[in-house]
Structures are given as C-alpha cells and as structure tokens.
Amino acid sequence: MSGDTLFTQIGRALPRKEDRRLLLGKGRFLDDIVLPGALHVCFVRAPLAHARIVGIDSAEAQALPGVIGVFTGADLARWTTKLRLEPAIEGLHPVQMTALPIDKVRFQGDPVACVVATDRYVAEDAAELVVVDFEPLDAVASFEKALEPGAPLVDDSLPSNLVSHQTFAAGDVAARRDEAFSIVEARFGLHRHTHAPLETRGCLADWDAGREHLTFHIGTQAPHPLRSQLAARLKLAESQVTVVSPDIGGAFGQKIALYREELCVAALSRHLGRPVRWREDRLENLTSASHARESVCRTRVSVAADGRILGLELWLTEDFGAYCFYPANYMARVVAMILTGPYRIADYAFDVQVALTNKCGNGPMRAPMAITSWVMDGTIDAIAARLGLDPVEVRRRNTIRVADLPYTMPTGEVLEDVTPLETLEAAVAAIDVPGFRARQAEGREQGRYLGLGLCTVVESTTYGSKFYKAAGIPGSGHEAAWVRIEPSGAVNASVGLMGSGQGYESPLSQAVAEGLGVTAEAVRLQMGNTDVAPYGMGSRGGRGATAGGGTLYLCAQKAQAHVLRLAAHVLNLNDATGLRLREARVERLLDGDWQPTSLTLADLARTAYLDPTALPAGMAPGLDFSLTYDPPPMTYSNATHACEVELTPATGELRIRRYLVAEDCGTVLNPIVVRGQQQGAVAMGLSGALFEEVVYDADGQNLSATLGDYMIATATEMPEIEILALHTPSRRTPAGIKGMAEGGIMGAIGALSNAVNDALAPFGVVADQMPLSPQRLRDLLRGATSKNAGKVPPK
Incomplete structure (x- = not known):
C-alpha cells in the first residue's frame, strides 16, 4: 500500500476474482x-x-x-x-x-x-x-543487408528499406567529448523474440x-x-x-x-x-x-574522472520485419526518449534507424522499451570498468535524487515522485555487495566464477495523450469508465480495458469500491464488449492500474458524491458535508467520530429509481455515471534489480543464485496481483535473455518455428524472486497509482547481463549480444583463450 491509512479497499490482498472460474475450468475462451x-x-x-x-x-x-x-x-x-x-x-x-x-x-x-x-x-x-x-x-534477412547499396526492396513503394530515421540533440555532446576525462563506448544487442501466448x-x-x-x-x-x-x-x-x-x-502485446x-x-x-x-x-x-525486439544500441559516453556522465550519444537500429502494423518508429523512439532514465544527464543525442526486412513484422511485446535499462546500466558498468571504479559508486554519483525532482530529461520527459536512489540503496544493502565480493574472490581462487549485476529501472507506465503528441505518434492515452448502481444497490462498473491474464477484476473492483464506499466483493466488472464498455484505449503499456484503475476510482467518487447529495436530502441536511459511504452504508461525522446512519446504498438506490418524486429538485432519476480521464503525459515507477549468477566456463552453463527487486510502483491496488505481475515480468525477462530467440537464415527461412526450437523457460529454470516493497504514491494520479508490470522485464535483462559480464571479467570479454545461451558464452570464452590463457580454467 501507499501508506495512506484512509484506504479501506485499495491495498487489500484479495484473491483474483477470475481465478475461481479459471481454476474450475469454467472460463469462456474463444473456442468455447x-x-x-x-x-x-x-x-x-x-x-x-x-x-x-x-x-x-x-x-x-x-x-x-x-x-x-x-x-x-x-x-x-x-x-x-x-x-x-x-x-x-x-x-x-x-x-x-x-x-x-x-x-x-x-x-x-x-x-x-x-x-x-x-x-x-x-x-x-x-x-x-x-x-x-x-x-x-532475393531476400534481405538482416538490418545490415537491408541497407546495403542495391539491396532488394521489401516494400516496392519505398525508396529504400530504411523506413524510419530520426535524430535528436540536446546540449552539446561534442563539447562534452572535448572536456571529458575519458570516452567510453559500449554495444548492446537484443535479439528477436516472439510472444508465444x-x-x-x-x-x-x-x-x-x-x-x-x-x-x-x-x-x-x-x-x-x-x-x-x-x-x-x-x-x-x-x-x-x-x-x-x-x-x-x-x-503480451500480440x-x-x-x-x-x-x-x-x-x-x-x-x-x-x-x-x-x-x-x-x-x-x-x-x-x-508478430515478432518483437531485434535492436542494437551503441553508446558513446563522455565521463569525468570520478565517473560522472557529462554527455551521452546513442545509435539505435531496429529490424522491423516486412510489414508495419504500427508506425515503424514507435518502439525505437520510446527507447530513445526515455533512455537516460534514473541518471542526471543534460547533454544527449540520438540517431534512430528502423529498416524493413523479409521477416515477420514487429509489434509491441511486454516492455517494448525492454533494452533501455540494460543500455544505461550496462554503460554505467562499462564506465566503472574503464576507470577502475566501484560500479555501485558510479551509479550513486549519477543517480537522480529526490532533491532533483521534478527532473526534466534531455528529451523533455519529466520525472516526478520517483525514488531511484532509494531503491538502489535498498537493493545494494539486501544483496550485501561487500559480502558478495568476498565470496566472488574466494570462488575465483577455487575456479568458480560468480557475478553480480545491478540494474535500476525507470518504467514508463501510462502514456497520456500529450506523450503521444510530443513523440509524434498518433493515438490517445485517455481512458473511460462507467459506474452504475442498480435499484437493489448492486454495483456494476466498466472500463475500456481488457485483461489477458493480468488479474484485472479484483484490483479494478477495489478502485471502484474505494471511490464509491462499498466493498470490492460487491462490485461486478464488465469488460471486453464494445456495446457495454465505454470507448477506451485498451490494455497496453502498463496502463491498467493508472489509466484503468484511476478512471474507475474517479468515476466512483463522482457516483459517491451524487449518492451523498441524495442522502443529505433524505436526512434533511443542508448539504452532504460530513457524510460518507462505508461498506454501502451512509455514515455521518458527529463530534469527531463517524457514526452509521439508518440509510444504506440500497435504500438510496430504490429512491433514485423507484420514487423520483422524492428526489431533490433538479436531480434526475437513476444512478448511472460515466467519466473519461487523460493521465499525465507519462507516469513513471521505478525499481532496482540485483542478480547473482554462477558461470561454468567449461560448458557455458549459467545458474541464477539469487534475484531480488526493490520496487516503488506507487499505491498498490492489490498486493497479490502486483506481486504476480512483478514475478511474471522478471520471469519473462529472464526467459527471453537466456533461452528465447527467433532465428532466421540468410534466405529468410525461420529456423525456430516450433517450441522445440523456440525455447521458453519453465519454473525449474527460474529463481525465487525476492521483492522489497518501497512504494511511495504519485501526487499527480488518482489515489497515487503509478502502475507497473513491464519494468520487471527491463530490469531482468539488465541485471542478468550485467551479472554475466561481472562473472566474465577475469577473461577480458564482454557479452554484448543476447540470448546468453551456453553456446554464445562458450564462443566468447573460446575467443578469450589465446589472450587470457592463464585465466581460462582447464576444460
């Protein structure tokens, strides 16, 4: 919870309402x-x-x-x-x-x-x-081939396969290079995935x-x-x-x-x-x-002697496949816009290129901006390695602090009510970095190679209409809801979202219940039918809680205010001051205490529907309310991930020894659902980083078209995920909700990769391309043998 003790329904650990029908085999899917x-x-x-x-x-x-x-x-x-x-x-x-x-x-x-x-x-x-x-x-099956002179055109209507190219600059990165103590470059290659629902x-x-x-x-x-x-x-x-x-x-976006x-x-x-x-x-x-990802980022960062970032440059390329169901710059542009994330950087430039190839077209996949945090925290680790500094200390020197807020990123994005330094310190303390370093040194003496990776995430969770406008992306970020109290006092509600396994029904019911003054169990949510639900923008981008839950909460508050006006009339009061609904009963503030009255929501609903002549002058019969809400341009939550791995150089086997997340996602509607989303996102990120890969040959033939070839992690490969709750509410959203559900993927990719490179450090090689499969790690280590023969353990 947010720490606001005034909440009675928001923050309850209620079972997911849909689980009963799903676990009993009574769900209604398309084939039913x-x-x-x-x-x-x-x-x-x-x-x-x-x-x-x-x-x-x-x-x-x-x-x-x-x-x-x-x-x-x-x-x-x-x-x-x-x-x-x-x-x-x-x-x-x-x-x-x-x-x-x-x-x-x-x-x-x-x-x-x-x-x-x-x-x-x-x-x-x-x-x-x-x-x-x-x-x-002739087919083009890679970004590089697509941009070769004379390459066959994927889309004959275009002048080339470069379907999108944007650049941006803030500050003066050239001047920062001139004054820098060191220039550090790094590469990050995220491979092609698919959603596999x-x-x-x-x-x-x-x-x-x-x-x-x-x-x-x-x-x-x-x-x-x-x-x-x-x-x-x-x-x-x-x-x-x-x-x-x-x-x-x-x-998952598909x-x-x-x-x-x-x-x-x-x-x-x-x-x-x-x-x-x-x-x-x-x-x-x-x-x-639909496929996703397959992008390469290169960074060049100008740094001071103490590791402070003076200027950052990004070159991003993305293989978008053969068709565009979304604007081709969509995913890549978001990565570039929010890249600087939790770090103080004023001088920043990017160059983003997107090409068409003869592959299945790309679209958003859970965390379309997945590479973002790996790029930034991987760059931080590259700075620490180049300058011989402690990676934790380099993070501290560059991380935004509460005193810096609101902080405007160089792209104009504004961070408010985020706590990246606090989550970093919590994760560092919980993982016990000094203790790990001692175990790491001892392990290396024994031929065991441990690695620790950190990754601080600033997750974009709710894309308001102003964000789309600023990014040049068509679309609206608003959401719509209605709340209807029936003549019996039963509560129906609807929103334009549609769940696909997230567990929306309980937390969204809790948002309604909190705003109206009833219990969550009394609320029935209607979603997924365009003749019933109001026109909303759906489920995507981690917007379910802030846009969906926030809109329902505001609409329910509107309903409660109306009901209390009626209650004041029935009680012969001048206005509704000092009245509230709690668990569907009207309460009145008397001598500093809330006292129940004889009125219930059912009583007032019967009057509203069945006795219109008893209503106050100007009040229409019925209790039917609707509301639309456009969130702030962007809402951000944040977290720090810490991952400990052990690498077996002889085989490339990688084992995750420990994984923890210190997370701040604002007011939590339902901790059970939030924990499930955190665990699921981390698991999805780790699975993608370790196992999943869509592979094409040079002729554009898909070599990973079965689940025997496109490997997905199972529960046996996943570690226990420790979660430290450090939630602080947003001051700009309803109920202080920030949202979450995609940041776990961002953090998992970055933390795991950084941990692997920490384990690889004695061999002088860097894993800059995913997936981190045993084959890829063995290939890296074979390349290191001639240069670091004394460091490579015997086979």
Whole structure:
C-alpha cells in the first residue's frame, strides 16, 4: 500500500476474482463459443521469404468435399480497404498493405490465400492442395543487408528499406567529448523474440444480414480501437460492429492490432452470410503472428574522472520485419526518449534507424522499451570498468535524487515522485555487495566464477495523450469508465480495458469500491464488449492500474458524491458535508467520530429509481455515471534489480543464485496481483535473455518455428524472486497509482547481463549480444583463450 491509512479497499490482498472460474475450468475462451453452422478458415502461407505471386491454382482444393471456397488477395481487396500508416513524422515513410498480398510475398509465412470449409481439418487438407506459382526474389534477412547499396526492396513503394530515421540533440555532446576525462563506448544487442501466448490468435465472425451487423468474437487487449479499424476497413459504421472479447489465454502485446487474417475472416463472414472462425496453430503463431525486439544500441559516453556522465550519444537500429502494423518508429523512439532514465544527464543525442526486412513484422511485446535499462546500466558498468571504479559508486554519483525532482530529461520527459536512489540503496544493502565480493574472490581462487549485476529501472507506465503528441505518434492515452448502481444497490462498473491474464477484476473492483464506499466483493466488472464498455484505449503499456484503475476510482467518487447529495436530502441536511459511504452504508461525522446512519446504498438506490418524486429538485432519476480521464503525459515507477549468477566456463552453463527487486510502483491496488505481475515480468525477462530467440537464415527461412526450437523457460529454470516493497504514491494520479508490470522485464535483462559480464571479467570479454545461451558464452570464452590463457580454467 501507499501508506495512506484512509484506504479501506485499495491495498487489500484479495484473491483474483477470475481465478475461481479459471481454476474450475469454467472460463469462456474463444473456442468455447459455438455458433451453429460456423465455417472454418485455413490460410495458405508462403514458403519463401520474398517472391512474386505469378498465379494461384485452387481448382483441386475447390473440388474437395466440404470446401466452400478459396479466396485470394484480389478477392479480399474488393471487400476491404487498405491499411495505410502515414503519421506526419519527419523521417518516417508512409506504408500501406492490403488484406492479403496480391503481387508478392514478403516473408516466410505470409498469407497468400484462404480456404473456407465446413470443417477445420477439411480446410487444412484443402490448403495443401492450393498451388501457388512463385517467382523467387532475393531476400534481405538482416538490418545490415537491408541497407546495403542495391539491396532488394521489401516494400516496392519505398525508396529504400530504411523506413524510419530520426535524430535528436540536446546540449552539446561534442563539447562534452572535448572536456571529458575519458570516452567510453559500449554495444548492446537484443535479439528477436516472439510472444508465444498459451492461447494463439483466433476469431469468430458472425454477420447478421438482416440487421447488417457484424459480431466479432476475438481475444483482444483493445476492443474499441480494434472495432474502429475493423469497421473502417470493411467500410462499415462503428455502430454496425460489436467486438466481444472472452477470456484470453495470454497476449503480451500480440493481441492489440487488427491482423490481416482477422480482417479476412470478418470479410468472409459478410460475403458468405455465415459465421466464420479461425484458430492459428503453433507453427503459424511462431512464424506469422508478430515478432518483437531485434535492436542494437551503441553508446558513446563522455565521463569525468570520478565517473560522472557529462554527455551521452546513442545509435539505435531496429529490424522491423516486412510489414508495419504500427508506425515503424514507435518502439525505437520510446527507447530513445526515455533512455537516460534514473541518471542526471543534460547533454544527449540520438540517431534512430528502423529498416524493413523479409521477416515477420514487429509489434509491441511486454516492455517494448525492454533494452533501455540494460543500455544505461550496462554503460554505467562499462564506465566503472574503464576507470577502475566501484560500479555501485558510479551509479550513486549519477543517480537522480529526490532533491532533483521534478527532473526534466534531455528529451523533455519529466520525472516526478520517483525514488531511484532509494531503491538502489535498498537493493545494494539486501544483496550485501561487500559480502558478495568476498565470496566472488574466494570462488575465483577455487575456479568458480560468480557475478553480480545491478540494474535500476525507470518504467514508463501510462502514456497520456500529450506523450503521444510530443513523440509524434498518433493515438490517445485517455481512458473511460462507467459506474452504475442498480435499484437493489448492486454495483456494476466498466472500463475500456481488457485483461489477458493480468488479474484485472479484483484490483479494478477495489478502485471502484474505494471511490464509491462499498466493498470490492460487491462490485461486478464488465469488460471486453464494445456495446457495454465505454470507448477506451485498451490494455497496453502498463496502463491498467493508472489509466484503468484511476478512471474507475474517479468515476466512483463522482457516483459517491451524487449518492451523498441524495442522502443529505433524505436526512434533511443542508448539504452532504460530513457524510460518507462505508461498506454501502451512509455514515455521518458527529463530534469527531463517524457514526452509521439508518440509510444504506440500497435504500438510496430504490429512491433514485423507484420514487423520483422524492428526489431533490433538479436531480434526475437513476444512478448511472460515466467519466473519461487523460493521465499525465507519462507516469513513471521505478525499481532496482540485483542478480547473482554462477558461470561454468567449461560448458557455458549459467545458474541464477539469487534475484531480488526493490520496487516503488506507487499505491498498490492489490498486493497479490502486483506481486504476480512483478514475478511474471522478471520471469519473462529472464526467459527471453537466456533461452528465447527467433532465428532466421540468410534466405529468410525461420529456423525456430516450433517450441522445440523456440525455447521458453519453465519454473525449474527460474529463481525465487525476492521483492522489497518501497512504494511511495504519485501526487499527480488518482489515489497515487503509478502502475507497473513491464519494468520487471527491463530490469531482468539488465541485471542478468550485467551479472554475466561481472562473472566474465577475469577473461577480458564482454557479452554484448543476447540470448546468453551456453553456446554464445562458450564462443566468447573460446575467443578469450589465446589472450587470457592463464585465466581460462582447464576444460
């Protein structure tokens, strides 16, 4: 909790409401929704990364019993509009795409045609019979190849594969280089990931020809924005489309955009006048759904003799894949804007380049800015190593202090109510750095190589509309909510978010309960239906607590104020001063104590609905309230991660001995849910840093298209995660909420990498490319053998 003892519902450790149905097997996922006569879709996908489509022969497939039809890009183009992204951002090229490729495919797995059949298995069999005549083209499968002179164009409408390029400078980094005691350079390579949710993508479209209305069932994090795009691309009014999101088995950012397959299913339902459904298999998900990351950062930092940073320069390159479902500068620009994070840096410049390649297109994945904290704290460690200084002391000298707040980053971002020095000191004390150094030295004498890594995170959690505007990214950061008290006193509430496993129902109910003055158990939350929920921006970017919970809290406060006006009237009081609701009963402040009255929320609700003549003059019947809220441009939480590892040089085996997080995420709505999000984010970060990697060969062939090749950590590989709660409320958000859920990934990547490099220090090598697999670590150590033969232990 925030330490505010006035909260009675916020901060309670309540079980997650959705867990009962999920653990009993009573959840309602997409495949549990059955519509009689629904047809099934299977997509024909390109086996080549880059090729012209010469012709498509579907005769044999069409002849298979049960096949309704085979449809191509030309068919879909008649029923849908193109997706065009053209935000007015200097250095960003506009791009567009059709529902399915018509002229050429751009990556292995690109959908070329779709088969509709009465049965999924028939559809899959028929897809195998569709013959596509391809004219192979040279593929570009890396950022470097994409920018070579004369490289084949991924998108023929662009002048080159460099789809986005932005630069920025604040202060005078050249002058800082001239006056620096030392110039330190470092490199950080974050590899390509994919989301791998437990439940793959899928949808069920049902066109009602009589009402001219589409009901679209889909697991989506952002129901309303998806509805807007779906309606526009089908040339329908938004009132003709209802998006219904059932329970979702994981998303992590992969279920925000409207993908081409989903658009095709909706268009086919309208064209055929029948329900149509699609569920991708794991191979499709790993190759064709959406990828993320794959960026390289290089830093050059000018430093004083004591390790103080004078100036920082960043060069960031990102491989964005073949298609843009988001503006191509989106993820990379956020990294560059918030890079300086918890450190005092005035002179800063960046150069950000994003290229298209013949790979699956990129999108946001939990913590799109994941590389940020690794880059900054890895640069700090590089400074300490170059100057022979204590890494902890270098951090202390550069970290923002409470006295510095509010602190304006060189990009204009403002930090308020953050505590990076406090979390650093707490983590350093808890991990016992002097004790570790003694054990590390003793271990090296015995041929055991321990490493300690620290990483301080400033996590961007709630992107307000002003942030998008300043970053040149189209979009709104507002959220909307309604709270309705029924005639019986029952409380319903809704918000534009949609959960995909985070456990929203309890903490958001607690925000409503706190604002209204009832118990969280009495609140029922309605999410995921665009006909029921107000238009909100959905779940993304760690905004659930601050934007979602904050909006519900404010709306519930609005409801309580109205109810208390009615209570004052019933009690023959002049106004509602000295009245409050607690656990659905009106209380009155008398002689400094809160005393219960005879009125309950149910009493007042009956009056509001069923006895309008008893209402005060000017008060309308009913108790239905709505509110929209646009958060500050950005809300930040912060944490410091500490990781202790042991490296076996002979095999490259890496074991995590200890992991802890000192975290400040403001007012905690529900500590059980927050702890789960902290642990889950750290686990996801460690899994990605150690095991997960999407691998393409030089021809653009995906070599990691099964879960046998795309490895994901299990519980046996994860350490116990110790969490130190150091929460302080924000003064600019409702209830002091700051939010969290992505910073654990940022910290895990940085802390683990820094720990590995601490263990590698005796060998004179640096791991600057992930994943930190045994093979990569062994390759590093083999390269070190000739230069550091005496330091490499015998095999």
